[in-house]
Amino acid sequence: MAEASRPEASPATRDCTSGLAEAFVSVECALPQCEDCTVVAQRFSERAGIGELTLAAPLCAAGVRPGQFVHLRLPGLEAHILRRPFSVYRACASAGTITLLYQVVGAATRHMRSLSVGAELSILGPVGSGWEPGRAQRCLLLGGGVGAAPLFLLAEELVARGVALCLVLGAATRELLVCEDAFAGLVGSARCHLTTDDGSRGFKGRTTERAAALLADEPYDYIAACGPEPMLRKVAALAAAADIRCELSLERRMACGLGACLGCVVETTRSNQRACVDGPVFNARELCW
């Protein structure tokens, strides 16, 4: 599982744009199901080594909430016995599709890249707790690399609710900012801040540096972030310093994806919690790190 995958988020959309808000108030998630599905679209950026895989998965598309993931089993990789968790990046209940964002880092993600339209695979999903912004009115969302994936459905729901939100998307280089168009199209370029480590696009520096500046300028009452763990630790520290409720989507190696094997636990103030079903989204204050 040291692949590329992270539980990225997805919004629980009922239809493609309006999903909504009541979903945030009650936290009941759909139970995961095993669903055989087929690839309906594959987009791959050679320069970034990042792809978008769209699957016909009507059950998952109808039930998924922002922040949940699917546990994916790939055909033709029998020697790789574990499924891979991928956040649902986008979902369209009316079309019955979900889209996953993946970065090629190992055998499974290399194999994903080779899948063509019509390829069959199996998902277990939707799995996990979703984001819980509650009644937040000013939200700041931070995505590092492909960690942006689980934020899209969240952003979509917040926009549908008319909640003010600001995004910071960061990557090492401009080529890796593959989600820019999707997020900017959703919230407008002015609310979509970009950072690159090398300054080839947007602000030169880290997402957390940009976030610190935004937090100094305007009040926020909710922060959601997904990305590399060092970034998430900094986000948690920023949120704690500003006393803002903060949720983080964590990545762990996973086996069952059902909460049974205890392979993916995260140490929290409530003892060990399972990243698969108690997470992958955690309240930053509860994490022991």
Next chain:
Amino acid sequence: MQITLGGLVMKNPVAVASGTFGSGREYARLWEEGSTSQEPTPLSVLGALTTKGVSLEPWSGARGVRIAETASGMLNSIGLQNPGVEAFCVGDLAWLATQDLPVIVNVCGRSASEYAQLISRLETEEAVAGYEINISCPNVDCGGMAFGTSASAAAEITALCRAATRRPLIVKLSPNVTDITEIARAAEAAGADALSMINTVAGMAVDAKTRSRVFDRGVAGLSGPAIKPIALYAVSRVYKAVAVPLLGMGGIRTVVDAVEFLLAGATAIAVGTASFTDPLAAPQLVNGLASWCRDEGVHTIGELTGALS
């Protein structure tokens, strides 16, 4: 399809391996939902369910990385995390009591007396059909495999557990020994009704990039298809060495895998890591085994046990 494993009557020979299945609640929900390729199935389709390891007190399990994939297998170092027997009884066991299948409780402890105390406590629970004595987990410092790699320690624990119960007592053996038949004979002589094998094979993973051990304890337990030949050989050898029935496990995924274990000498088999690849693997195996027997003209499943030509 019915068999008897050391006094435990199972409607079919398919169980699930301890630690891969929690206490069944997570899988039961999924099975009852059904899927695009499977009808809704109750948990009771299983011949028996073996719970995750239970100890007297709560154990927090291993720190750091707990799993890693390997070629056709996986390593785990969960460290027997469990909420302790009291929480187990009011939670998972109370729920299991509502399910119509034999429940084997996997018990573990840090000392011989802890195993016996634990069994004494569980004797008051009607939902328990039998015990699996875990003397073979490589992922804890005290107890676990330390007991299962010494014939005298295995015998001592088995005898203490035997004295604490008349229920079916299954001793789970480690493959990480010079001669597994020696431990098997010791457990049998001390009163085991059946033996289960194999627990995971001790292994290790290294991260070349960081030049460090992947698992905090260094060692972890290998499972999955990679260990099937090791498990088959162990079952075959122990079958010839003891008279008690065997619960075979280690990389079983398909009907043919299961049949191979029966032929090698197992009376029943358990699905473990395969449930991670496919959470519906166990019910599919139950159905597939019945069809296989019909197609092959096998009248009673027991005919297959040890039937190597």
